[in-house]
Amino acid sequence: DTGVSQDPRHKITKRGQNVTFRCDPISEHNRLYWYRQTLGQGPEFLTYFQNEAQLEKSRLLSDRFSAERPKGSFSTLEIQRTEQGDSAMYLCASSLVGVGTQYFGPGTRLTVL
Amino acid sequence: DQQVKQNSPSLSVQEGRISILNCDYTNSMFDYFLWYKKYPAEGPTFLISISSIKDKNEDGRFTVFLNKSAKHLSLHIVPSQPGDSAVYFCAASARGSQGNLIFGKGTKLSVKP
Numbered sequence: 001d002t003g004v005s006q007d008p009r010h011k012i013t014k015r016g017q018n019v020t021f022r023c024d025p026i027s028e029h030n031r032l033y034w035y036r037q038t039l040g041q042g043p044e045f046l047t048y049f050q051n052e053a054q055l056e057k058s059r060l061l062s063d064r065f066s067a068e069r070p071k072g073s074f075s076t077l078e079i080q081r082t083e084q085g086d087s088a089m090y091l092c093a094s095s096l097v098g099v100g101t102q103y104f105g106p107g108t109r110l111t112v113l
Numbered sequence: 114d115q116q117v118k119q120n121s122p123s124l125s126v127q128e129g130r131i132s133i134l135n136c137d138y139t140n141s142m143f144d145y146f147l148w149y150k151k152y153p154a155e156g157p158t159f160l161i162s163i164s165s166i167k168d169k170n171e172d173g174r175f176t177v178f179l180n181k182s183a184k185h186l187s188l189h190i191v192p193s194q195p196g197d198s199a200v201y202f203c204a205a206s207a208r209g210s211q212g213n214l215i216f217g218k219g220t221k222l223s224v225k226p
């Protein structure tokens with residue numbers, strides 16, 4: 001399978017705990033995006049990387065969120081001190097520079113109790 | 114302020130007939146538009162896209178029409194099949210942006226046998 005993969009698919013945590021999600025993009029794709037989707041809404045952009053550089057962050061990305069892509073391949077998204085409002089589907093997508101189409105992974109469903 | 118609007122939350126169509134999903138946008142800087150299909154608990158799947166230099170793009174049963182003067186695009190599915198039942202998202206990216214997509218809230222299509 002050469003598509004975008006995400007791990008874990010589901011995460012249940014208690015408020016105040018830290019969580020980390022992983023995304024493996026399509027191997028030749030140099031751009032990687034993180035989005036968040038809540039019920040009844042479309043995905044909302046959080047941040048994106050070109051290779052290992054984080055080039056843009058949405059104002060939705062509070063200080064409790066941090067993302068990395070250390071070697072320009074996989075990426076991690078960490079949420080510290082989770083809150084109930086962080087409950088959502090976290091989606092990762094990848095693309096090639098200069099190509100507008102992004103391909104999405106299956107998402108990580110986060111539930112904060 | 115929603116830049117991409119899908120005003121119909123749901124649409125029901127008989128198998129074999131045409132499904133028409135609509136999308137309006139407000140940002141004149143958008144120059145690339147995409148449609149994604151999403152099943153529950155899965156990530157969005159890319160369907161078809163169109164650049165602002167075109168007014169129509171076809172791929173099998175799927176055709177996207179773009180009316181720049183009206184800031185409107187539509188997705189036609191002919192003939193509709195029960196397997197097309199899903200939520201359809203319209204998305205756009207802006208000229209000069211880093212490619213992050215702005216999504217509508219989605220339209221749930223039900224195709225009845």
